[in-house]
Amino acid sequence: MLEEESLGVYFIALIVAFLLKMMSDLGIDLAFVKLYQEQSESEKPQLFKSAVAIRLLSCTIVSTLYILVERSGMVPFINDISHITTLTLLLYWLHSFRELILRLLQAEQSFSVYAGVQVFAAVIKATMIVALTLIDYATVEAVLIIECFAFAVSILFAILKIRETLLASLKTRFTGAMTMLRFGYPLYLNAVLNLGNEKASHYIVAGLGGPVTMAFFGIAEKLSEAGTRLFEAFANVYYPSQAENFANSQVEKAKALAENSMLWVTFVIASAIVGFAILRELVMAILFGDVYLSAANAAAMFIAVLLFRSLQTLMGYFGVTAGHKFLPVKVSLVSSVFNIILCLILFKSYGYEGAVAALVITQILMNFLYHFWLSKAGLKLSVLPVLKLLVSCILAVTLVYLLNGQLLLTLMVFPIFVGTCLLLAPTLRNDISTMSEKAMTQLSARQKKAST
Numbered sequence: 001m002l003e004e005e006s007l008g009v010y011f012i013a014l015i016v017a018f019l020l021k022m023m024s025d026l027g028i029d030l031a032f033v034k035l036y037q038e039q040s041e042s043e044k045p046q047l048f049k050s051a052v053a054i055r056l057l058s059c060t061i062v063s064t065l066y067i068l069v070e071r072s073g074m075v076p077f078i079n080d081i082s083h084i085t086t087l088t089l090l091l092y093w094l095h096s097f098r099e100l101i102l103r104l105l106q107a108e109q110s111f112s113v114y115a116g117v118q119v120f121a122a123v124i125k126a127t128m129i130v131a132l133t134l135i136d137y138a139t140v141e142a143v144l145i146i147e148c149f150a151f152a153v154s155i156l157f158a159i160l161k162i163r164e165t166l167l168a169s170l171k172t173r174f175t176g177a178m179t180m181l182r183f184g185y186p187l188y189l190n191a192v193l194n195l196g197n198e199k200a201s202h203y204i205v206a207g208l209g210g211p212v213t214m215a216f217f218g219i220a221e222k223l224s225e226a227g228t229r230l231f232e233a234f235a236n237v238y239y240p241s242q243a244e245n246f247a248n249s250q251v252e253k254a255k256a257l258a259e260n261s262m263l264w265v266t267f268v269i270a271s272a273i274v275g276f277a278i279l280r281e282l283v284m285a286i287l288f289g290d291v292y293l294s295a296a297n298a299a300a301m302f303i304a305v306l307l308f309r310s311l312q313t314l315m316g317y318f319g320v321t322a323g324h325k326f327l328p329v330k331v332s333l334v335s336s337v338f339n340i341i342l343c344l345i346l347f348k349s350y351g352y353e354g355a356v357a358a359l360v361i362t363q364i365l366m367n368f369l370y371h372f373w374l375s376k377a378g379l380k381l382s383v384l385p386v387l388k389l390l391v392s393c394i395l396a397v398t399l400v401y402l403l404n405g406q407l408l409l410t411l412m413v414f415p416i417f418v419g420t421c422l423l424l425a426p427t428l429r430n431d432i433s434t435m436s437e438k439a440m441t442q443l444s445a446r447q448k449k450a451s452t
Helices: 004-025 028-036 044-072 082-107 111-134 140-161 163-170 177-247 251-288 290-321 327-350 352-376 384-402 407-424 426-451
Strands: none
Touching: 004 044, 004 082, 004 140, 004 177, 028 044, 028 082, 028 177, 028 290, 044 082, 044 163, 044 177, 082 111, 082 140, 082 177, 111 140, 111 177, 140 163, 177 251, 177 290, 177 327, 177 352, 251 290, 251 384, 251 407, 251 426, 290 327, 290 352, 327 352, 384 407, 407 426
16 A cells, blocks of 8 residues: 555545546536437437537646646645646546546446446456555556556447447537536536535645645545445436436426435445444454554544435435426535535644544535425425434444444444334335345246246
8 A cells, every 4th residue: 555645645636636527527417418318319429429529628628727727836735746747637537538428328328338337447446456566566656547547448448338329429410519508507516616515625634734634534535435436326327217207297206216215325324334333443454554543433424424425416316307407506505615614623623534524514414405495496305214214323323432342232233223224214124025025036936947
């Protein structure tokens, strides 16, 4: 593994690449998925070609501006990565265009290819990083080259899978660009404001704490990042499904999907929070080494951030697909200012753990605002079952910390928590029962087929 300072530089390069990607998005990614569903078969390739053209232009402009800022030396954390500017920009370009291709797969509901692209990139990256570690050549530059290579190979994999669609796009004219930009600009504005909700803490820690502090902050976030990828796989099915529900005027079906999704997401991630709280030091030692044991509490808080962020994402997609595209903007406008102020205050007092705590509080605020404004718009969602699970999670984690050092007793907290959730949420029990019955039916059918 990289040393603390080098690891911090690596994390700073990643958050800068994310920042540049967000700046050049212009709301096109989400707008493309929404509008693609409404196009005829002949218009779809034209829409994708326009999206690619917009991305090429925006990436060129943003890259030029970044180089000017980097040379000015005005931003401290950009100064920390000035020696890897080329790799940072390359990572940004590859990330941006892979995201656009993934959105095409999402819009066409080619979810198996979508998952294959991400798994393929993850396997390549993990394999090559392990190889670097074994030969003791894990430098920041080498790891970033691996990141770029994994993105490039996954893009090539996706292109081979959808080559007919891409070839059709090349033969068409540009149309739909202004429609995408008009639909996407409130979503883009929301993404800019979301910097204050989701990434402001990263830049505050990087700018005020430096690379070493950023290393501990980044390590604490790693487990929740893995959970984020799993949630995104679900959200990428949820979003077009909700778009289709509202396109067909199936509002009640959309509400049922949103409520059931929120309940299951809460149950799964809350269970992960309780399980990690019990084994936090062991997990951190195995995955990251003893040097990062002090980041265990921050890692637990980051998983809580994942939970609340996932819930507000589901509510946000529900509102956007219902036609309230300015809803995320209103929520982000309030919460981003709140988070930046709170993060600065708590970071000065509690370091990077304070920055993570500010994120948790901000995400709770965002969930409240989403539910409030959805209700005002006549799209009220039933959240009582979710609140019951959240209270159970808080009580379970509190008990784990009170029983600190008593392993057998703390291990018993997890099954008690799961049992309590199933008792409080009949929908979960019914879903599990239905899934079990389907699994048994399929297993019996396979056994009969094998015997004949």
